[in-house]
Amino acid sequence: MKIITLEEHFEIAEIKRAVARFLPVSQEHFYHPPTVQLEDLGASRLKEMDTMGVDVQVLSHTAAGIPLIPPAEAVALTRAINDQLAAAIHVHPDRFAGLATLPTPDPEAAAAELERSVNTLGFKGAMIHGRTNNRFLDDPSFRPILETAVALDVPIYLHPAPPPKAVWDVYYAGFDPAVSGSFATFGWGWHLDTGIHALRMILGGVFDRYPSLQLILGHWGEMIPFYLARFAEALTPATKQLQRPVADYFVQQMHVTPSGMFTLPPFMLTLQVLGADRILYSVDYPFQAGDHAKIFLENTPISSADKEKIAHGNAERLLKLSTTTSTT
Ligand code: GRE
Ligand code: ZN
Numbered sequence: 393m394k395i396i397t398l399e400e401h402f403e404i405a406e407i408k409r410a411v412a413r414f415l416p417v418s419q420e421h422f423y424h425p426p427t428v429q430l431e432d433l434g435a436s437r438l439k440e441m442d443t444m445g446v447d448v449q450v451l452s453h454t455a456a457g458i459p460l461i462p463p464a465e466a467v468a469l470t471r472a473i474n475d476q477l478a479a480a481i482h483v484h485p486d487r488f489a490g491l492a493t494l495p496t497p498d499p500e501a502a503a504a505e506l507e508r509s510v511n512t513l514g515f516k517g518a519m520i521h522g523r524t525n526n527r528f529l530d531d532p533s534f535r536p537i538l539e540t541a542v543a544l545d546v547p548i549y550l551h552p553a554p555p556p557k558a559v560w561d562v563y564y565a566g567f568d569p570a571v572s573g574s575f576a577t578f579g580w581g582w583h584l585d586t587g588i589h590a591l592r593m594i595l596g597g598v599f600d601r602y603p604s605l606q607l608i609l610g611h612w613g614e615m616i617p618f619y620l621a622r623f624a625e626a627l628t629p630a631t632k633q634l635q636r637p638v639a640d641y642f643v644q645q646m647h648v649t650p651s652g653m654f655t656l657p658p659f660m661l662t663l664q665v666l667g668a669d670r671i672l673y674s675v676d677y678p679f680q681a682g683d684h685a686k687i688f689l690e691n692t693p694i695s696s697a698d699k700e701k702i703a704h705g706n707a708e709r710l711l712k713l714s715t716t717t718s719t720t
Contacts (some may be wrong), residue, residue: 393699395686396707398491398549399610399651399674400449403430403456404476407469410681416557422574429678430454431708433480438487440647444675445686447704450711451477452491452519455553457522459496466495468504479512490515491549494537496524509687510544511717515693516711517608522553522582528589530596538602547606547647547710552614554583559585578679587614591623594641601646606710610651610674612658616642616664647710652680654688661720662703672707 403425429437432453441449453473458466473493481488484511484581490511494502509515518541520529527533529550541548554560563575575581590609599605609616614622624639631638648662649672662671674688675682707717 393686393690394704395445395673395689396402396448396449396450396680396704397446397674397677397685398449398450398608398649398672398707398711399551400446400677401430401454401478402433402443402451402480403454404473405425405431407456407473408454410465410469411461414460415457416554425454433477433488434483438484440477440677440682441487444682446500446660446675446677446707448487448489448713449677450491450707451481451487452549452551453477453493455521455551455671456493458493459521459554460554461502463495463498464502466497467501467505470495470502470568474505474509474513474515480514481514489711491520494495494518495539496520496534499534499536499539503540505541506537506546507544508695509544510546514548516713517548519540519549519551520587521551523556527554528592530592530598538598538605542602542605545604545709545712547608547631549608550586551610552577552586555581555585559595583614586611589615590614590642590646594634594638595627595631597634599641600636606645606647608647608649608672608710609698610649610676610692611644611653612650612662613642613648613666616646617658617662643670643685645711646670647706649674651676652682652685654684656692659692663694663698668694668701668705671702672710673703 402591434611452541470493477490481490492506492515496502506518536576560576564572564581590607620639622643624637643666647670648666652675675685689703
């Protein structure tokens with residue numbers, strides 16, 4: 393079974409240094425990235441992919457803090473990120489594909505960089521890390537980016553990023569900094585944040601404006617599948633400006649991936665809510681260990697046709713990847 397994974401990160405040391413001065417100090421307390429694996433885009437990564445049973449990694453830069461930095465610098469840095477990723481893909485085109493990093497602080501430039509990334513560099517979509525200037529993608533200022541994604545027919549992967557300081561302080565502070573840091577981010581907070589981001593896009597009418605836009609969420613849909621019926625019951629009567637019942641936007645315009653959360657309950661829940669055609673696969677390498685990536689899917693109690701869709705078929709369709717056979 394060929395496996396294509398969609399939330400697989402790399403990091404460029406110069407970029408990390410360049411963005412470091414814009415990051416909130418609180419970040420130090422939770423962010424201990426696996427630097428060696430993040431920075432490798434060659435032989436060791438391929439070896440780890442072979443061990444995990446992953447044939448193709450769709451690569452994206454890690455949460456670089458791009459939304460936090462001044463527009464002009466964001467433009468230069470994202471160009472450098474995308475150029476270096478393109479060079480790595482060029483060496484191993486059968487093992488790597490790319491998602492663009494966009495300078496969201498300058499939405500027009502971000503739209504242009506998305507266009508360049510797809511049409512010139514051959515990338516398959518973009519990854520956006522949370523809010524920019526505390527605005528979510530339902531804000532009209534980001535329309536150039538969404539319009540371009542629609543025109544190019546590529547998806548946007550919405551990745552978590554640390555919550556705003558005010559939210560951090562009220563909701564997550566008050567514990568040992570390492571506890572607050574994990575609670576505010578990958579332990580809970582930034583998943584809730586990303587779910588809210590996607591729900592705001594529904595409520596803001598983004599998917600009526602762009603009915604072919606496709607959003608990808610990690611972590612089995614960032615809590616939305618569990619609460620979708622509740623959200624739909626509560627919000628559908630109030631959202632008279634929307635064209636569809638609110639749950640429709642989730643099941644028609646979003647896809648989800650596991651991000652390395654390889655346990656059965658959220659998988660079965662997501663499968664029941666969303667169906668096998670909208671589940672893609674991901675490890676969140678190297679933040680999560682992918683040793684069980686292939687075994688987990690093989691052992692799920694679903695049909696082999698559905699396993700093939702989730703392992704690679706849906707990704708090949710959504711990202712328009714060529715369909716070659718498994719290399720592992
Ligand atoms: C992730 O990509 O999921 C991630 C980061 C940084 C820290 C932890 C984490 O980008 O899971
Ligand atoms: Zn990730």
